Amino acid sequence: MRSALRPTAACVAAAAIGIGVPVFAVPVAHADEASPDLVVSALPSAAPKPGEVYDRSVTVTNKGTAPAHGFTFRIRLTRGLDFPQHADGCVYSTIADQVRQALCKVDTVIDPGASVTAPVRFKALPKALMEAVEYGTSPTGETPTGGFDDSYRRLALTADSTADLLAQGDLAEGGPGSRVTVTATLRNDGPGWIRQQEGDDQPALKVRIPSGTVAVEVPADCAPFGTDGPTGPSAPGHSTYVCAPADHTIDADQFLDYGFVLRIAKNAKDTRGEVTVSSVHGVRPAFDKNPANDTAYLNVDVTGGGEPGTGTSGGTTTGGGSGAGGSGTGGRGNDPHGRTTGGSGATGTTGTTGGTGTSGGTGTAGSASGTAGSASDTSGTAGSDGILAATGSDGMPLLAGAAVGATAIGGLALWAVRRRTTGK
Template identity: 75%
Template sequence: MRAPLRSTAAAVAAAAIGIGVPVLAVPVAHAEELAPDLVISTLPAASPKPGDVYDNSVTVTNKGTAPAEGLTFRVRLTRGLDFPDQVAGCTYSTLADHVRQALCELDTVVQPGASITTPVRFKALPQALMEAVEYGTGRTGEAPGEGFDDSYRRLTLTADSTADLAAEGDLVEGAPGSRVTVTATLRNHGPGWVGNQDSDDQPALMVRIPEGTVAKEVPGDCAPFGIDGPTGPSEPGHARYVCWPAGHTIDVGQSLDYTFVLEIGKTARSTKGEVTASSVYGIHPAFGKNRANDTAYLAVDVTGGEEPGTSTAGGTTAGGDTDSGGAGTEGGGNDPHGQSTGGSGATGTTGATGATGTSGSTATSGSASTTSATSTASTTSGSGTGGTLASTGSDGVPLLAAGAVGATVLGGLVLVAVRRRDAAK
């Protein structure tokens, strides 16, 4: 009987000085929690042509232990897709980054082990190319969140179409030692828009700085280019750059201008660099079938840097030692791809005939204006008639999240005026 007394006394003493005494936990039996667990089947892959309607169905199965009473079924489409018609019970809206949404309430009960089938329908628009479709519900039948699981899925697809990315260059003039501003342009002639998060075909413009000049100011969305991709943050002083649009997205008819400030070397002669429509990794995108307008030039016509009797860029002058000289010529013209040729030369004679020197450079000038596709978040709601669910209607980022990091999923002959500007002193 003494041991229990000592144990009791110890407990009292411990409590008096604030030391806790361990208490053995007593197991408590809990009843099994019952809940629905919905799983949705996957949509088959497709490559629709613009104008085609995709018409398939998915099956929602309850693998849980309780009925799912009512389902909220959601479908989201990227900008090259749309719903062919509206169905009663569904609310339609347009979200950020041109994402179209159908939110449908299914007045049904799905018992454990049972399934229901619902259609997913959408059509490919003329600008369809790199698209994504999100579809499904929440695990217990509520509206889905922004991630993906077995109850809410994503299908990526590439429409049977193309996008024609074109490079446009510039032509400027300046004296040795001065600074000039050149603009390289990436333009999408369509017919498809480009918004690529899922492959290496992310649209970009490769820029090679003209020899004899140094890039002193560089756009923030242009990075130095190494062997097969960007090598670091934007900074001046490199020979090659790769520039790409925010979100790897460029809409049909959109132009993106990238402006560089170049310093002309003290001994530089007329020179040109190159701009090429490409991908971020320097490869030709598979969706681009027209290579004729992939390349253009950044030309710098160096003026006032040659002494009489010395050679000029593209030619030489041979002259005598007396006072007679001929005027040089300069001219230029545009070809259908925006290329311009120009020349300058000087002749000198003194009892012997001087050879005419010609300076030539070729450039492509891009449009000075930029058309930007802005994201709008407008919402329309309503319910149509007919059908059994959403007339609604690929693996990775949610459509809205892709727009936030900047979204998922893309003609003609243009005569481009050549720009000629004086050097910025």
């Protein structure tokens, strides 16, 4: 005997459901007791485009020895999916992690060996990407209470869409021995929201600390990075980190900021590190079709501490007096952004004797000569901009069926991670 159910609506799945959850604890019937045993068929996979409606049916079969006097059919959808409409006999709600749920009471009696069909319908939202659907009942027809088995199933699907992750860097300046803060940012320009439903290669940001600096305070969500993944909990002093949100989720139009406190070495020069869109295991996400914005830089301009006459480290040494026709020249170089900076010292007037001029360091004004003999300006600040070339760096969902990766991101929260949206 086969009877039809009224259409049910699909509902959004709760994040983190199915991670380490035991399989249903099915009531055990004694040998002389008859009981129903409901089994639900599997939904076919799909890759819906945003706006498309998925409309399929599953079969609920009683393989037990007693009739099932009605049953509860539950559907859960992740946040990129929704119900196209509400069906009679179903109660709809939004539960944890933006999961939408439908609980549908079906009064049909299913005798042993008989089946009924249950429609499962949902639509893909504009932000749909990595999604999952839970659907079914329990062996006895009651509301599901545990993991997945033949009565309650899970379908992971990837919508026909993309998400554009991009990296943003920062610029700071400070003297040798000082501490500066730089912020590495991971941004999702959408349209899809991101949480890896199948596997542990969660989206992340790889951060290479600028050479000549040491990370002395590190965000709790940033772990030291080894050859192909995290090597332990958050800790200062490493050259490369991988940063990922603790819930492994990045919504569309969301920013994740990771602040690092760096100590500048006493002999450091202008330097920069690198931030790169990645995953917790160093793999570029396949859903991101725009690699052009995957890399940015953490620039540190070091002020003071320059060698005489070079205008090193952003200490601006300009000038030097001169006799008639004489001139003094400051330092010239490239900053970490690739800009050519620095300039010539001003041409002095008739020189008189003088001392050295310093600006934030020891840059001594160059001597100048003219018809009146050598002279130096007592008030000169050496070199014009005096920024040297960069020297580089030394090193560097819902319902989740698989365990979310062992990112080993923990430790003391030395620096807060900010999570914000663009307000789109």
